[in-house]
Amino acid sequence: MKILVVDDEADVQPLFLQRFRKEIKNNEIEFNFAQSGEEALNYLHQKQSEVVLILSDINMPGMSGIELLGHIREDFHSPPPPVVMMITAYGDEENHRQAMEKGANDFLTKPLDFNLLKEKLKTYTE
Numbered sequence: 660m661k662i663l664v665v666d667d668e669a670d671v672q673p674l675f676l677q678r679f680r681k682e683i684k685n686n687e688i689e690f691n692f693a694q695s696g697e698e699a700l701n702y703l704h705q706k707q708s709e710v711v712l713i714l715s716d717i718n719m720p721g722m723s724g725i726e727l728l729g730h731i732r733e734d735f736h737s738p739p740p741p742v743v744m745m746i747t748a749y750g751d752e753e754n755h756r757q758a759m760e761k762g763a764n765d766f767l768t769k770p771l772d773f774n775l776l777k778e779k780l781k782t783y784t785e
Contacts, residue, residue, distance in 0.1 A: 660783070661689045665699040665715040665727065666746070678773045696722030700730055710741050712783060717747040717754050725757050732762040742783055746771065
């Protein structure tokens with residue numbers, strides 16, 4: 660499964676690589692990272708057919724995760740469209756409502772519970 664993680668925080672990449680090292684080593688998961696919504700869209704335009712799942716932060720400078728989600732749902736519907744999970748440090752209802760209205764498949768809060776994330780990812784690989 661190819662996953663694109665979109666988050667403006669630099670410490671996210673080593674954290675994911677550490678928490679999923681077994682799955683990466685077993686070639687179960689491959690991660691790619693973008694530090695902005697714009698960078699994520701550029702990546703998707705080049706490699707859209709490869710990405711199965713997108714984990715996107717909501718609060719980022721420039722394009723927000725909600726705006727990115729809108730672009731993904733408008734521009735990338737080749738079957739199957741990517742699964743999009745939104746991540747935020749703020750578990751407020753407004754972000755949740757907007758994410759679901761724009762077509763998010765799931766909603767996670769920071770700090771990420773990696774055990775919960777792994778369980779959710781299993782449902783998309785089976």
